[in-house]
Amino acid sequence: MAMIHRIAATGARALLACRTPADELVDCVIEGGIPGGEGARRKVIADCRQAQASNKVDVLFMIDNSNSMEAMQEELRARFPQFLEVFFDLAKKGTFLDLHVGVVTSDYGAGATGAPGCDRSGGGGGGRLVPGRLMGCVAGEQDYIAYNFATGAGNVTEKGFAAAFTCEASVGANGCGFEHPLESVYAALHNETGAPGGFVREGALLVVVFLANEDDCSAPSGSDLFDANRVAEYGYGTSYRCPRFGLVCGGVRPPYGASGGALPMCVSAPNPGGAGPGKLHDVARHIDYFTKPSFRGGVKLSPQDVLLVGVDAPSESVEVLLSNPGTTGGEPYVPCSQLNEASNPPCVPVVQHRAASTRRGRCSSAIRRCA
Numbered sequence: 465m466a467m468i469h470r471i472a473a474t475g476a477r478a479l480l481a482c483r484t485p486a487d488e489l490v491d492c493v494i495e496g497g498i499p500g501g502e503g504a505r506r507k508v509i510a511d512c513r514q515a516q517a518s519n520k521v522d523v524l525f526m527i528d529n530s531n532s533m534e535a536m537q538e539e540l541r542a543r544f545p546q547f548l549e550v551f552f553d554l555a556k557k558g559t560f561l562d563l564h565v566g567v568v569t570s571d572y573g574a575g576a577t578g579a580p581g582c583d584r585s586g587g588g589g590g591g592r593l594v595p596g597r598l599m600g601c602v603a604g605e606q607d608y609i610a611y612n613f614a615t616g617a618g619n620v621t622e623k624g625f626a627a628a629f630t631c632e633a634s635v636g637a638n639g640c641g642f643e644h645p646l647e648s649v650y651a652a653l654h655n656e657t658g659a660p661g662g663f664v665r666e667g668a669l670l671v672v673v674f675l676a677n678e679d680d681c682s683a684p685s686g687s688d689l690f691d692a693n694r695v696a697e698y699g700y701g702t703s704y705r706c707p708r709f710g711l712v713c714g715g716v717r718p719p720y721g722a723s724g725g726a727l728p729m730c731v732s733a734p735n736p737g738g739a740g741p742g743k744l745h746d747v748a749r750h751i752d753y754f755t756k757p758s759f760r761g762g763v764k765l766s767p768q769d770v771l772l773v774g775v776d777a778p779s780e781s782v783e784v785l786l787s788n789p790g791t792t793g794g795e796p797y798v799p800c801s802q803l804n805e806a807s808n809p810p811c812v813p814v815v816q817h818r819a820a821s822t823r824r825g826r827c828s829s830a831i832r833r834c835a
Contacts, residue, residue, distance in 0.1 A: 519614075520668030522564040526649050528676035529569040529589070529639035532793025537637070540675055540775075541630045548625055551613055560614035566607065566663050567594040567632045568652040570676060571639030575687035579701065582640035585685035589639070591651025593663060594632050601631035608663045637793075641703050642690055645674055646750045646832070647682035653753075653763050670764055671771045672754075680832040681706035682745045689743045700805050700812040702789040707782075707815050709733065709743035710832060717741070720813055721803055723784040730782060732832045747832055787814045 527537060551561050571588030578584040593607040597619075602609055604619040609628050611618035620628045649672055656663035664670060681703065683689055689709060692701045699705060699720050708718050713727040733742025754770050756762035764770050787797035788809040800811035 518667045518669065519560060520562045520665050521671060522664055522668045523566070523671045523673065524649065524652065524663070525565070525567045525633065526645045526672065526674045526676070527567055527569055527633060527635050528643055528645065528678065529571055529635040529637055530641045530643055530678070531637055533637045533677060534793075536675060536677060537633065537635065541633050544629050544633070545626050555613040560612070562612045562614070563610070564663055564665070564668070565609040565629060566652075567635065568592070568648050569594065569635050569639055570643035570645045570648055572644035572648045572651070572682070574640055574642040574690035575683050576685065577688060577691040579640070579642060579690040579692060582642055582690065585683070585687070589648060591648045592655065593652060594635060596628070596632045599631060601628045606661060606663075642681045642706060643676060643678055644680070644682040645676055646680045646747070647745065650750055650753060657763060664763070666765070669769050669771065671773065674772070674774045678703060679707060679710070680744070681710060683743065684738065684745060687743060695805065700789070700810060702812065702814070704789075704813045704815055706744070708813070712741070718784055718815070721784070722786045722799070722813070726783050744832070782815060784813050784815055786811050789814055
C-alpha cells in the first residue's frame, strides 16, 4: 500500500491550493441567458478564485467491513504511520497542516427488507462516522481525529495519532455483505457538512479513501433487490446480485452463469429516477455530489477541493464463475460444473477479478466506484 504515502503527499499540497471563501463569491456572479433558465444567473468559480492558502485537510477513510476484509484492514493499520510521515516531515520544515481523519464503514444495511447479516437500509453503520470518542480512541466530543501540526492542539497527541487511527480503523469484518461504500460516504459527508464542529470544514481539502475488495452495491432504501425470497427474480441471495443488477457489460446484464472469460466493457447500469435498467443507485447521484459546486448540490464550494482515492481491485478483467459462494475469504473460487442453487454447497454465479490476490484477500472489481 505505497498508495497511502502518495495520498498524504497529495493532501499536503493543499497548502499551495487557491480557495475563495463562500462570502467572497458575491461578486462572482454573471448575468445572462434565458430569464429563469440555467444560464440566467450562475456563479463562476474558475475566474473568481483568489490565492488564499489553506492548511486544512479532511481525510475520510471508507473501510469495507464485510467478510474477508481482515487482511486488507490489517495492512492499512500497519501502513498508516507512512501516511503520517509526510505531515510530520513537513512540520519539521516549517509547513504545518490542520488535519481531520475520520472513518466510515461500508455497512449501510440492504434495502427495504434487509438480508441475512444485514439490517434494512440505513442500518449497520448507517453512514455515520465510527464513534471514536465512545470507543475511547480520541478525547473530547468529536468522533474523528483532529490534530494541528502547528500548535499540537487536537483530541490526540503527536505520539498517539497512529494508535488512535488503529483504534478507529479496527471495524471488524462482520458487516453487511451487500456493501454500500458510495452511499455510506454520501450520508456521512451530508451529516458532517455544515454541522457545528463537524468533520467537513469550509475551505479544507476533502480526501476520501475507499478501501474495499468488492464493488459498490448502493441501492435505494425501498429496493427489494436483497429480499432472500426473490430467488426466481434476482437469483441466489449472494452479493452477485450487485454486479448482475448494477452493471451492464457489452450492453447487456452480466450472465446468471459462467461468463467463460472476462466480461467486456463493463459500466455502471443507468437508473435515472429509478427507471432502470439498473437496480442500484445511478452513480450520477454520487458523481454529481463530488464534482459539482455546493450551490448545485455538491459537497464543496469548489470541486477542485475534492480528492477521491481507491485502494481496491482494478475495474477491468472481471469474470463470472460458477462456484461455492461460501468459499473461505482470501481463498480463490474453485469452479463447479453446473448451476445448482439447491446443492450443498450450492453452485451459483460469483464474480472475481482475474488478478485476485490470495494474500490480501479475494477481489472482485471497482467498476461503479471508478465511474
